[in-house]
Amino acid sequence: MKLLVIGTLAFDSVETPHDRRERAIGGSATYFAHAAASFGPVRVVGVVGTDFPEPALASFHARGIDTEGVEVVEGESFYWAARYEADWNTRHTLETRLNVFADFDPKVPESYRDAEFVFLANSEPKVQMKALDQCTKPKLVVADTMNLWIEHALDDLKALMKRVDGLVLNDEEARMLTGNSNLIQAAAQILEMGPNFVVLKKGEHGAFLVARDHRFAVPAYPVEEVIDPTGAGDAFAGGFMGHIAATGNADPATLRRAMLYGTVTASHSVQGFSVDELEKLDPRGIERRYADLHAFVAV
Amino acid sequence: MKLLVIGTLAFDSVETPHDRRERAIGGSATYFAHAAASFGPVRVVGVVGTDFPEPALASFHARGIDTEGVEVVEGESFYWAARYEADWNTRHTLETRLNVFADFDPKVPESYRDAEFVFLANSEPKVQMKALDQCTKPKLVVADTMNLWIEHALDDLKALMKRVDGLVLNDEEARMLTGNSNLIQAAAQILEMGPNFVVLKKGEHGAFLVARDHRFAVPAYPVEEVIDPTGAGDAFAGGFMGHIAATGNADPATLRRAMLYGTVTASHSVQGFSVDELEKLDPRGIERRYADLHAFVAV
Numbered sequence: 001m002k003l004l005v006i007g008t009l010a011f012d013s014v015e016t017p018h019d020r021r022e023r024a025i026g027g028s029a030t031y032f033a034h035a036a037a038s039f040g041p042v043r044v045v046g047v048v049g050t051d052f053p054e055p056a057l058a059s060f061h062a063r064g065i066d067t068e069g070v071e072v073v074e075g076e077s078f079y080w081a082a083r084y085e086a087d088w089n090t091r092h093t094l095e096t097r098l099n100v101f102a103d104f105d106p107k108v109p110e111s112y113r114d115a116e117f118v119f120l121a122n123s124e125p126k127v128q129m130k131a132l133d134q135c136t137k138p139k140l141v142v143a144d145t146m147n148l149w150i151e152h153a154l155d156d157l158k159a160l161m162k163r164v165d166g167l168v169l170n171d172e173e174a175r176m177l178t179g180n181s182n183l184i185q186a187a188a189q190i191l192e193m194g195p196n197f198v199v200l201k202k203g204e205h206g207a208f209l210v211a212r213d214h215r216f217a218v219p220a221y222p223v224e225e226v227i228d229p230t231g232a233g234d235a236f237a238g239g240f241m242g243h244i245a246a247t248g249n250a251d252p253a254t255l256r257r258a259m260l261y262g263t264v265t266a267s268h269s270v271q272g273f274s275v276d277e278l279e280k281l282d283p284r285g286i287e288r289r290y291a292d293l294h295a296f297v298a299v
Numbered sequence: 300m301k302l303l304v305i306g307t308l309a310f311d312s313v314e315t316p317h318d319r320r321e322r323a324i325g326g327s328a329t330y331f332a333h334a335a336a337s338f339g340p341v342r343v344v345g346v347v348g349t350d351f352p353e354p355a356l357a358s359f360h361a362r363g364i365d366t367e368g369v370e371v372v373e374g375e376s377f378y379w380a381a382r383y384e385a386d387w388n389t390r391h392t393l394e395t396r397l398n399v400f401a402d403f404d405p406k407v408p409e410s411y412r413d414a415e416f417v418f419l420a421n422s423e424p425k426v427q428m429k430a431l432d433q434c435t436k437p438k439l440v441v442a443d444t445m446n447l448w449i450e451h452a453l454d455d456l457k458a459l460m461k462r463v464d465g466l467v468l469n470d471e472e473a474r475m476l477t478g479n480s481n482l483i484q485a486a487a488q489i490l491e492m493g494p495n496f497v498v499l500k501k502g503e504h505g506a507f508l509v510a511r512d513h514r515f516a517v518p519a520y521p522v523e524e525v526i527d528p529t530g531a532g533d534a535f536a537g538g539f540m541g542h543i544a545a546t547g548n549a550d551p552a553t554l555r556r557a558m559l560y561g562t563v564t565a566s567h568s569v570q571g572f573s574v575d576e577l578e579k580l581d582p583r584g585i586e587r588r589y590a591d592l593h594a595f596v597a598v
Contacts, residue, residue, distance in 0.1 A: 086480070181385070184521040205504040206518065217595055219505065219516035222483040256598050296516055299555050299593060 001040035007121025031231035035238025239265030300339035306420025327420035330530035334537025538564030
């Protein structure tokens with residue numbers, strides 16, 4: 001399993017209707033890596049400031065997450081603050097400070113370059129492309145994106161889309177990218193832009209996989225209590241890519257199971273702040289919930 | 300298959316972002332019966348005015364729908380007018396005229412009373428109870444309800460809930476009935492009120508089945524184009540109950556398949572105005588889409 005992720009490592013301050021957490025460890029690469037780590041080793045490319053705590057990096061290592069590609073730069077780490085409304089669907093971003101991430105120039109270490117499975121977590125498409133350019137043997141490349149890049153870097157995003165196998169985005173972003181409000185039609189349009197498959201995340205309503213010749217739907221795992229939805233999408237991607245990398249291929253049956261594994265890791269993620277729950281996970285915990293989710297959807 | 304439905308037969312005027320239809324045949328019993336008719340004979344209890352067109356009743360008969368229990372009363376039929384916003388989720392009711400339905404006193408004909416499978420489509424809980432009281436051999440009773448009765452007839456609804464096997468309602472109604480915003484917790488609370496299972500309809504996001512010892516999720520069938528979502532919930536119930544009645548039992552595996560059949564009939568329903576699409580359906584059309592939906596959800 002040669003899995004690589006490039007993305008953010010950050011401090012998140014999160015306020016929910018029930019609780020709050022200041023400057024917890026977050027970021028797309030962090031959530032992804034901790035979710036994927038239950039499936040095998042993960043390599044991370046990112047940047048942190050000198051304020052990023054040593055124990056956080058130690059907890060990466062304890063889970064088999066390689067941080068050789070995490071550059072430490074003089075200054076402060078990416079910082080993000082947000083507040084969720086009682087319905088969980090409405091999120092107000094209170095503050096975003098890119099800090100050292102503003103000048104992020106991804107360097108994929110020599111030892112990472114043969115990664116076969118590459119996840120380009122949400123960031124500027126140019127940065128994602130630059131990281132991808134350094135990978136010498138990518139077998140499956142999946143990218144995430146967001147409304148910001150759809151609005152302000154559409155050409156770069158379109159160029160990137162021609163080079164990825166899969167695109168992961170949420171329903172609102174898919175509508176924005178295509179101008180089509182029907183998700184199924186939007187997915188078809190996205191496939192015309194390059195990727196072989198698209199994963200449409202719908203939060204509490206689950207996710208769709210749409211490929212050229214097959215499609216698949218999975219509901220969210222019904223958690224009794226959501227503590228913090230931050231990072232659920234990246235945790236989903238971590239379980240999804242983790243299973244694919246561990247299996248070594250991306251045939252339709254593997255992709256379907258990967259959708260379930262992503263749903264499992266996302267559901268654990270939202271049951272705690274930061275990566276509190278993902279850090280505790282092991283393959284047995286994953287398989288237990290996978291079986292439960294399978295029973296929930298099997299006809 | 301001894302399946303009975305009690306509900307409304309109406310005229311609907313519907314305006315969508317793309318089209319409109321004046322005084323089309325509608326009503327909960329109409330949608331239910333046309334959806335269930337592809338699975339076997341259906342008996343309808345309801346009331347219409349003298350304005351209800353003979354061809355509409357003839358189309359019921361052509362599909363094996365028995366209307367002996369449809370009383371014709373001097374006056375106008377139930378009339379409902381609504382307008383949908385572009386997102387399809389926002390519906391504005393423009394007008395509701397109960398007309399002859401205002402004094403509806405359900406009479407279950409002698410020949411209907413041995414019905415084993417009974418669907419009490421949305422109406423005043425007292426009326427639903429009155430119909431149920433006339434059934435002598437109900438094996439499985441499922442009721443639908445709405446926010447109006449949760450607000451204004453809660454005691455009657457609670458009394459009814461103790462006598463039904465299943466309750467069908469949408470997510471918003473489940474939250475309203477229990478005061479719990481977490482759907483899974485809300486479903487558990489509803490089971491404590493009486494039913495053995497609850498079907499939570501989430502529109503374009505599919506549906507949940509929650510029973511005491513099992514639960515199941517199904518996504519909506521991905522239709523390329525929605526023409527009119529009116530009646531989708533009743534069409535779902537028709538496919539759901541139709542399959543159960545045809546099978547003759549309601550064990551967990553049957554309930555799961557019934558959720559898929561309900562999804563199939565609902566998806567056909569929204570692809571046309573009124574019961575235009577349901578009227579055209581036959582068992583082969585149902586099985587074709589069932590296979591397609593099964594492929595969409597099978598892991």
